[in-house]
Amino acid sequence: MEDKPKKSAVNGTVQCDVKLNGKTVLITGANQGIGFETALDLAGRGARVILACRDLEKAEAAKEKIKETVSPSDIVVMKLDLASLDSIREFSKAVNENESHLDILINNAGIMACPQWKTADGFEMHLGTNHIGHFLLTELLLDLLKKSAPSRIVIVSSSGYKRGKMDWNNMMHETNYDPFYVYCCSKLANVHHCLELSRRLEGTGVTCNSLHPGIIKTNLGQYMRGDHTPFFRRMLYTIAWPLAMAFFMTPKQGTQTSIYCSIAPELADVTGKYFAKCGEEPLMTHALNKEDAKKLWELSEKWIAAKETAD
Numbered sequence: 001m002e003d004k005p006k007k008s009a010v011n012g013t014v015q016c017d018v019k020l021n022g023k024t025v026l027i028t029g030a031n032q033g034i035g036f037e038t039a040l041d042l043a044g045r046g047a048r049v050i051l052a053c054r055d056l057e058k059a060e061a062a063k064e065k066i067k068e069t070v071s072p073s074d075i076v077v078m079k080l081d082l083a084s085l086d087s088i089r090e091f092s093k094a095v096n097e098n099e100s101h102l103d104i105l106i107n108n109a110g111i112m113a114c115p116q117w118k119t120a121d122g123f124e125m126h127l128g129t130n131h132i133g134h135f136l137l138t139e140l141l142l143d144l145l146k147k148s149a150p151s152r153i154v155i156v157s158s159s160g161y162k163r164g165k166m167d168w169n170n171m172m173h174e175t176n177y178d179p180f181y182v183y184c185c186s187k188l189a190n191v192h193h194c195l196e197l198s199r200r201l202e203g204t205g206v207t208c209n210s211l212h213p214g215i216i217k218t219n220l221g222q223y224m225r226g227d228h229t230p231f232f233r234r235m236l237y238t239i240a241w242p243l244a245m246a247f248f249m250t251p252k253q254g255t256q257t258s259i260y261c262s263i264a265p266e267l268a269d270v271t272g273k274y275f276a277k278c279g280e281e282p283l284m285t286h287a288l289n290k291e292d293a294k295k296l297w298e299l300s301e302k303w304i305a306a307k308e309t310a311d
Helices: 032-045 056-069 085-098 125-147 161-164 177-201 231-247 254-262 290-310
Strands: 024-028 050-055 074-079 102-105 152-157 206-214 274-276
Touching: 024 032, 024 125, 032 050, 032 056, 032 074, 032 102, 032 206, 032 254, 050 056, 056 074, 074 085, 085 125, 085 290, 102 125, 102 254, 125 177, 125 206, 125 290, 152 177, 152 254, 161 177, 177 206, 177 290, 206 254, 254 274
Parallel strands: 024 050, 024 102, 050 074, 102 152, 152 206, 206 274
Antiparallel strands: none
């Protein structure tokens, strides 16, 4: 009887010893939280890791922490502001010019429940940063990823996608702004991006999967108690959140699914799927809507093109 392939993760924890020597990994938002823990793990597997961060001071500090733990290690710090199309283009140009290959792209950075802010290009901050920024970044790095195939794209979404929807008449949420709901909509956009991108990448050797990392003790929820948040939710966060955090995952625990999607041998040909706790999880019906995924893709291209034309 043929042996079943060994699972790379057990009970939501990566167990395999896959090495990444000679591989290059790019992680957005890698200076803290699960982005940092992902970078630390993959550097320990021998990868060259690019920390793509908005705050260079924090990124340099993260680099030093990794090098103190993993020696020798090959860590590169590069500035990337996902809320600026110019920054994304400048960053991608540098990567394409200086890196001979890119084996794993992890779209990890994100913002949650912030005030009604806009990006440098006038996009609503959640959609602009969590989706549009990563959409453009991925497009600009696709040729390098294809050249490096087999390669992987990992999109960190959230179970919050379940509460989101594509409000085609109010995509920038100019009216009825609810910060947590808008965040959930951007996470649904991440899932749609993965679905359509995986379809377009068929036959290229590049896979794309999305995931829910878990509920984690990070500063992602720093804006939840702001005055822009509905009163009841603000009070719940202020009173109950500190107690609830005792049951939350640590960043190291929360990074397991990102690592799993990045390295698990059994996922070599798996694409267009959604993962949680290091296992595939069925998506809700509205997230599987291929027409919505295609429409969001086309809108994203138009939004970016319109900005470039205006400039």
